[in-house]
Amino acid sequence: MLSRTADHLYWMARYSERAENLARLLDVSYQMSLVPQSIVAQNENWRAILALNSLESAFAAAHDEVNVDNVLRFMVADPANPSSIYSCLRAARENAHAVRGTLTAEMWESFNATWIELRQQTFEQILSRGISEFFDWVKLRAAVSRGVTFGTMLKDDALHFIRLGGLLERGDNTARILDMQYHILRNGDEGASDFYRWGALLRSLSAFQVYRKVYRDAITPGRVAELLILRMDMPRSLHACADGVVRMLQLIANSASTETERQAGVLHARLHFGRIDDILASGLHEYLTDFMDRIYDLGDGISRDFLVPA
Amino acid sequence: MGTSFYNEMYDAAGGLRPHYRGLAEWLATIPPERLARKQVEADRAFHRVGITFAVYGEEAGTERLIPFDIIPRIIPASEWKALEAGLLQRVRALNAFLADIYHEQEILRAGKIPVEQVLRNAQFRSEMIGVDVPSGIYAHIAGVDIVRAGAGESYVLEDNLRVPSGVSYMIEDRRMMMRLFPELFSRHLIAPVQHYPDMLLENLRTVAPKGVANPTVVLLTPGAYNSAYFEHAFLAQQMGIELVEGRDLFVRNETVFMRTTQGPQRVDVIYRRLDDDFLDPLAFNQASMLGVPGLLTAYRAGHVTLANAIGTGVADDKSIYPYVPEMIRFYLGEEPALNNVPTWMLRKTEDLKYVLEHLPELVVKEVHGAGGYGMLVGPAATRAEIEDFRLRIIAAPEKYIAQPTLALSSCPTFVDSGIAPRHLDLRPFVLSGKQIGMVPGGLTRVALREGSLVVNSSQGGGTKDTWVLEG
Numbered sequence: 214m215l216s217r218t219a220d221h222l223y224w225m226a227r228y229s230e231r232a233e234n235l236a237r238l239l240d241v242s243y244q245m246s247l248v249p250q251s252i253v254a255q256n257e258n259w260r261a262i263l264a265l266n267s268l269e270s271a272f273a274a275a276h277d278e279v280n281v282d283n284v285l286r287f288m289v290a291d292p293a294n295p296s297s298i299y300s301c302l303r304a305a306r307e308n309a310h311a312v313r314g315t316l317t318a319e320m321w322e323s324f325n326a327t328w329i330e331l332r333q334q335t336f337e338q339i340l341s342r343g344i345s346e347f348f349d350w351v352k353l354r355a356a357v358s359r360g361v362t363f364g365t366m367l368k369d370d371a372l373h374f375i376r377l378g379g380l381l382e383r384g385d386n387t388a389r390i391l392d393m394q395y396h397i398l399r400n401g402d403e404g405a406s407d408f409y410r411w412g413a414l415l416r417s418l419s420a421f422q423v424y425r426k427v428y429r430d431a432i433t434p435g436r437v438a439e440l441l442i443l444r445m446d447m448p449r450s451l452h453a454c455a456d457g458v459v460r461m462l463q464l465i466a467n468s469a470s471t472e473t474e475r476q477a478g479v480l481h482a483r484l485h486f487g488r489i490d491d492i493l494a495s496g497l498h499e500y501l502t503d504f505m506d507r508i509y510d511l512g513d514g515i516s517r518d519f520l521v522p523a
Numbered sequence: 524m525g526t527s528f529y530n531e532m533y534d535a536a537g538g539l540r541p542h543y544r545g546l547a548e549w550l551a552t553i554p555p556e557r558l559a560r561k562q563v564e565a566d567r568a569f570h571r572v573g574i575t576f577a578v579y580g581e582e583a584g585t586e587r588l589i590p591f592d593i594i595p596r597i598i599p600a601s602e603w604k605a606l607e608a609g610l611l612q613r614v615r616a617l618n619a620f621l622a623d624i625y626h627e628q629e630i631l632r633a634g635k636i637p638v639e640q641v642l643r644n645a646q647f648r649s650e651m652i653g654v655d656v657p658s659g660i661y662a663h664i665a666g667v668d669i670v671r672a673g674a675g676e677s678y679v680l681e682d683n684l685r686v687p688s689g690v691s692y693m694i695e696d697r698r699m700m701m702r703l704f705p706e707l708f709s710r711h712l713i714a715p716v717q718h719y720p721d722m723l724l725e726n727l728r729t730v731a732p733k734g735v736a737n738p739t740v741v742l743l744t745p746g747a748y749n750s751a752y753f754e755h756a757f758l759a760q761q762m763g764i765e766l767v768e769g770r771d772l773f774v775r776n777e778t779v780f781m782r783t784t785q786g787p788q789r790v791d792v793i794y795r796r797l798d799d800d801f802l803d804p805l806a807f808n809q810a811s812m813l814g815v816p817g818l819l820t821a822y823r824a825g826h827v828t829l830a831n832a833i834g835t836g837v838a839d840d841k842s843i844y845p846y847v848p849e850m851i852r853f854y855l856g857e858e859p860a861l862n863n864v865p866t867w868m869l870r871k872t873e874d875l876k877y878v879l880e881h882l883p884e885l886v887v888k889e890v891h892g893a894g895g896y897g898m899l900v901g902p903a904a905t906r907a908e909i910e911d912f913r914l915r916i917i918a919a920p921e922k923y924i925a926q927p928t929l930a931l932s933s934c935p936t937f938v939d940s941g942i943a944p945r946h947l948d949l950r951p952f953v954l955s956g957k958q959i960g961m962v963p964g965g966l967t968r969v970a971l972r973e974g975s976l977v978v979n980s981s982q983g984g985g986t987k988d989t990w991v992l993e994g
Contacts, residue, residue: 215765215767217768217782311747314760374784465784467784
């Protein structure tokens with residue numbers, strides 16, 4: 214298929230996944246801010262979200278103070294912030310529009326409907342209905358688009374590029390959410406509130422029930438990290454994402470992509486054979502940073518080999 | 524040509540023409556509410572599918588629906604046969620003319636057309652001199668605008684040999700009519716048109732560069748903001764070929780490739796819907812972001828076919844138009860089967876004088892204009908508009924031609940007041956490759972405003988299904 218077509222499909226999936234995970238991240242932050250803690254500590258959380266996306270200066274240009282209202286407005290509804298949910302859904306829809314002829318009619322209608330519904334609500338309306346309801350809506354629309362994609366598309370390269378983009382983005386986003394929350398939680402005061410915070414993190418990644426089922430035990434930081442990094446059967450884990458990336462790359466391989474496939478294979482092997490004790494001993498933050506760097510390089514390689522060849 | 528209009532359904536005495544009998548009988552049984560309902564249904568369906576066109580000069584990104592009229596226009600088999608023969612004859616001669624002026628230039632040496640009219644024409648591309656194209660075909664796709672005037676005789680209004688559009692509406696209008704009124708199709712023997720994309724693809728494959736057994740054909744579009752983008756996407760999808768933009772293509776070793784996820788793939792035939800000026804920034808408009816650097820070199824080397832060829836504009840230019848009958852005599856040794864509209868060329872002093880004295884009766888067109896932009900329809904213009912146009916003509920007379928206002932034929936059309944006659948034209952499409960052919964029919968454009976003679980979609984025109992009857 215045309216590289217430009219593949220590029221649009223890949224980014225359509227990445228932006229769609231990014232919007233969903235941003236909703237998850239903001240949701241967990243919002244939930245945690247409801248747990249009793251000092252205002253200072255709260256605002257640290259919101260500052261961390263901006264740092265996660267390197268948005269501190271862009272935010273400072275638009276708002277005076279880092280607080281829950283300002284950060285939510287900036288990350289949810291600001292069209293000038295390229296990382297906001299609004300901008301991600303717009304970018305997903307624009308990429309879909311550019312390759313409308315490649316998508317099934319249901320897919321196009323799904324992406325388009327998400328965008329139209331989003332544009333019909335102001336941030337004030339979103340707040341008045343409850344911000345969590347909005348985050349649920351974003352997750353639901355992502356689920357609808359994903360369902361329609363898998364339910365209606367021919368299993369050819371077009372679908373493979375969509376899945377590749379989605380998996381790469383999801384791996385990166387899970388690592389980001391885990392890195393930030395783990396950092397905050399480890400630095401927090403011990404106590405009963407920890408249970409709620411770990412619970413909120415797991416819930417935001419749809420992993421709370423999974424955790425209960427897998428471990429049937431108390432929530433500990435080590436197990437949470439293991440579940441979200443190493444469990445192959447946990448659909449949002451780094452391992453599951455890397456596994457999917459490797460499989461997609463095998464399906465779309467071309468004569469230029471050998472090195473990218475190798476890198477993906479290395480990343481997958483580290484997750485496949487890794488042990489959580491080793492990861493924690495050598496530093497979780499360092500491990501996750503390394504993972505995100507590798508995902509970034511993979512994205513680079515995929516662009517060069519398939520999407521925007523010289 | 525007078526002021527009486529030829530009505531395609533009724534003769535001068537008010538009698539029904541035989542080929543409209545079936546439709547008239549059917550119409551008599553249909554309550555007006557049902558027609559109105561069907562019209563609404565058609566509009567809604569066109570909207571949903573997104574069959575739209577962009578209008579230039581309005582707010583950016585404006586997309587409009589071309590109005591669709593539910594009453595078909597009917598052409599009997601015998602009339603079509605004569606028309607088809609005339610069209611094929613004309614396009615053959617036009618292709619022969621293009622091959623000639625880019626090679627031996629015999630027609631110029633024979634003195635049939637003034638040399639400067641051709642060689643100094645802005646549409647003449649010296650880059651094409653001596654370049655051989657497959658089968659000697661330049662205008663692979665020609666959209667020839669036909670009107671009926673006077674007692675019903677056909678005139679060629681213009682030959683569109685660059686990137687003629689509208690064929691998608693021909694196909695979609697037919698699809699819509701079959702959906703709305705299937706019973707009409709069982710009462711008539713109507714020649715099908717939906718195989719046009721197959722014919723087009725087959726035609727494009729026959730003009731691939733020499734030695735290419737299984738050519739890769741692509742459709743090159745200026746992009747999603749072009750007014751005809753819907754048609755580009757539609758045709759590419761119907762033919763099962765890639766819809767590419769300039770940035771998807773590149774030239775290496777005088778060969779054109781497209782960037783695919785499996786690496787570069789050679790492209791053999793480009794059905795381009797992009798004007799000459801934008802094709803190659805190295806050769807033509809340097810600011811063009813839409814084209815492919817080096818395309819002209821690959822083309823001249825014979826490694827890729829462009830359809831239509833570069834430089835066809837010199838043959839459909841309005842200043843060359845008056846000479847087409849002469850081309851037919853010169854290249855084919857035949858008498859033209861279709862009429863040309865008498866044309867005054869305002870670069871000639873005596874023509875200019877006459878036209879300036881008769882502006883209220885005439886139609887004045889820009890030599891290089893298209894789409895109904897920049898023209899004066901004398902009888903429909905206000906005095907101020909005429910005086911304004913007079914100044915423009917005097918400033919640059921060579922930019923204009925003038926023609927008598929044709930009494931365009933009319934056909935019943937469903938409008939607010941019910942069924943009433945409206946003026947129309949016809950754009951059939953002639954395909955030339957190793958062979959020449961066409962599907963029976965074309966795009967009928969209708970001026971929906973009462974009395975209007977301007978059928979262009981950008982000026983409030985609509986379309987209707989065109990039936991060529993078999994047998």
